[in-house]
Amino acid sequence: MKDPLVRALVVDHTAPGHLSLTDVPVPRPTAHETLVRVEAVSLNSGEVYQAIRPETPNGTQLGWDAAGVVIQQAADGSGPAEGTRVVTVGQAGWAELRATPANLLGTAPENADPGALSTIPVAGLSALRVLRRMGSLLGRRVMVTGASGGVGRYAVQLAARAGAHVVAISRSPAQADGLRNLGAQEVHSEPAAVRQPVSAVVDNVGGQYLVDAFASLSAGGTLFCVGRSSEADVMLSTDTLLGAEGPYGRSIHSFFLTGDPTTDFSADLTWLAGEIATGRLHPSISWRGPWTRHAEAVQLLLDGRLHGKAVLDLG
Template sequence: MKAMLPGTAADAGRPVVLGEAAEPEPTAGEAVVAVEAYSVNRGETLQLDGGLDRRWAGWRPGKDVAGTVVRAAADGSGPAAGTRVVAHPPAYGWAERVAVPTTSLAALPDSVDAVTAAALPLAGITALRLLRAAGPLAGRRVLLTGASGGVGHYLTELAAASGADLTAVTATAERGARLLQLGATGLLTSVDGATGPYDVVLESVGGTTLPRALARLAPGGRLVWFGQASREPVTLDFFDFFKGPVGARITHFDYTVSDTTYGQDLTALVRLVGTGRLHPEIGTVRDWSHTADVITALRDRRIRGNAVLTVD
């Protein structure tokens, strides 16, 4: 079958190339999905760059897919063949077919198309789990950095619906305009303009942004650190931290750690989209032959929200 393979030195610097891969060999608890659309995430671009471990030999990218089950799981779990689904496999999803654990997929209603669904998994699951980590948000002041990506759009809409007073930080006002429409009450182009104090800071940039955001916490506030989009190391002066807001906390967030399955969270996200309460922000939709170009555009921050590729 056809699949996107990591580029090699012979591929003129292209991060991925379309090639041939073996058909998936599902375990008893996995269904095979014929992929109709997939989404590209920043973490995958980092893996392709070598900035994150690829974890295993033979790794291929692809964690966000939507399509149709063509082979149901042998153990009887999950949906039947012919069911339209959205899924979050551990990898290999940028291909014509992929094996997915049945605990990592959700059925799609007719009202949610494959392109919309493909934008949900990683960004949407991360946003849901971040909100759980942050705790109740009704009436609380929230600062969100790096807000113009896929996670940021979901976080903004979900937090606003929960009653949060959320200020979003984006590189430019243009990139953040949609966040105001989704419920953000304030928009900044630098953490330096944030007056605070904030009950919760959701921080995804790293570098010098994290300590500056941390200084704007209210007493007893919580900073949830969930990304490092700047790719710059963070240096914290803990003496300054101890002299700062009394009782403030820093929480390291890992979206893979949860008491819910990916499938359960995808079911919740699909329900929200289907009822018009969540609106995936899709910055571009291209044929999958343009995947390398889309990756470059993501690296250069030329895409707001999610990037979705459709599979012929």
């Protein structure tokens, strides 16, 4: 007998946006996995660039962010009960069904919008976890580069909530009002335009932005490398790193959300879902449509015209 099938968005280099909707085998949950019926997913730049890379094989299932409803509780009782609304992070989430362990799943209020929830996993968790690594932000100047993007918009909001004076960087003047509404107190076109030092940086852009953002750090300040939206590499002089030029004791930290597969994201996902559901956090959805229109969303992202999250509803 043939395996039962579900629809999924998979890599297809012959299709617009390098993705097509196709049939894949129904996931078979292990004893500690919950089966979720996915209602909405969101795109991240990382997986879209993975899709268009020629070396990514056709048929690869992608998708880190997915929100939906539990249709089968984990056999070992580790996850939430059937009918619970959830938000999940992991691999191969752009599909009608996702099997997920309890550490990669957060619960959400019943009335929460699945599309808004689907923006949380990679963007919200990355912002939350990188800011947490900076320690107390109260009264500190914190720069966020790529502030108009998925990670950036969550970082701006959460840093402002934590009491930081947020310095947002966006090349697009049209994004300034929106970023101020999210809590940014300053908006600049590039890190080099920031005149007063900052004590911490969330860098989503890399390249020259990283160099200039590092130069704007005060003594003892820290820069976290989250992304490289510029796709450019960095040249930092040894004197800069020694502290012979500029303030002393500055540091650069790496950040990789999914570096440790055993990380328990459940509490953070649940907290973020609650904040979204009550409106205390804004999901910053800049494009939303049925998943049959995935190619439009991919194109907007690749063209740099998204400025927020793209959400696909499975319907």
